[in-house]
Amino acid sequence: MHLHALHRFKVPSFIPEVGSIPLPELTAHIPTVSPDVLSRLLNHAVGNYILIRPEPGHIAHSAVSAMLAASPEMQDWLGSACEDIWPAASQVVPALVKWPRSVEPHQTGLNLMGRTEEPFFTILSHDPDREKRFASAMSIMKGVPGFQPSAALEAYDWGALGEAVVVDVGGSKGDFALALTEMYPKLSVIVQDVPVVVDEGRSMLPERVGPAITFQGHNFFETQPVQGADVYFFRMILHDWPDEYCLRILRNLVPALKPGARVIINDRCVPPTEEMSHYEARQTRSQDIAMMAVFNSKERSEVEWRSLISRADSRFHFESIVQLKPSPLAVMELSWRPLGST
Structure with a gap:
């Protein structure tokens, strides 16, 4: 209070x-x-x-x-926590009673708190001030070790791709794409997000970038329109969605994938409890409950990530995982191996 x-x-x-x-x-x-x-x-x-x-x-x-x-960003983080996340958390148990075993993102503590049947991101789209506050609040994560784009750049051998096309799915205004192409100028990146976001990202793109970065409006619950890219990249996307919705997102890639294509997931990966300090465990479990309260989603362990990917399609092969310590993020590499390919 x-x-x-x-x-x-x-x-x-x-x-x-x-x-x-x-x-x-x-x-x-x-x-x-x-x-x-x-x-x-x-x-x-x-x-x-x-x-x-x-x-x-x-x-x-x-x-x-x-x-x-x-820090205006810290003020916005506190405002979003006090007026969105914490009130939603107080309604998690009533939501579980009202919607037993629900896996829908519009049947959450947040929905009971706000008396609405829309998912959180749709709610934000109707309230520009609230949407701006949430975006500002999330921007403070750029300063947290392991959350900066540089951490994901160092955890994966992007240079080994050579001249390649990377699709940054849900890539917002292109922050990661900009960092990636500055370090690896042979790469071309297509940043996909909802039209209003990519329009803003396109207008903010420095002229020096040239054609290395392009923007494309896309809803990842629809079939991936970019065929045959070398890498499809998801950064802090899937943890916002329940399993069934993540399966839809991943399966929407399948028609576009060529043999050997990579799917890189940069997201939270919960370490085994015995590998976390008491503080780390408390923070991780609190974040997991926040995801439940607002999105009906969760923070996943490596075992849960592997299970999710296997359920999406058996042709996804889990290649590697790198934990970005001391942060809870990881970089996971999948390859697409259709029948008959090597």
Whole structure:
């Protein structure tokens, strides 16, 4: 509750970067909340080490609140957590009661919380401010070790492809494609996403890139339109979807695949419990519950990834997996081996 209050009323923005602010002066910045109620919320934040009380009647920044004040992306992350993810998590059990054994992305805690029958990304598409906030919140992951494009570049031998065509499925505005072609200029990348996203990505593309990167509107629940590419790449896509939907996404590649084509999946892969610290296990399980609450999806272990891929089509051959420690991400390589090919 105190975190939601800090976000909603922009409390960190009123606290000086250095020093403290008298409590009456701070509460005066937020006239829509009574001083008594706001003081109690601030006391809760102090008790949880989010704010500091350096002396009676004064409030100062902690490292956490200072980060919130300095980073719009962190503010957006907190807003999305407080107003989307955490309320949805509170409705997971009622959702399980209402929709027993459901594998549908529109039958979640989020749907009960928002009283809607649409999946999360469709909900966002109707609310530009909320959609922008979520995108901003997710952008902070670029600074987390293992989540940067460079980690996936280092974990796979892209250079061995030579002159090749890579299709970045659900590649957003082309951040990964840009990093990939800068490091491996012989590669050509086709970035696929919904039309509004690829239009923005196309407009943001630096002129120096030239024809190495192109954009294409595509819904990955439809048949893949690019035939015979060397690599089809999925970065942080499949963990957003329940198994049955992932199977549809992967099977939609099949008509386009040539013998020996690669499918590269850069996504979360949950290590065995005994290989995680208590902190890592807690974070991983919390993320898994968040995926359940919002998408009816999950974070998968290597065993679960292998099972999913085998179910999609027996002609997918699991070649390798590289865990991007210390992050929970991995790079998984599949090859397409139709009958009679080697």
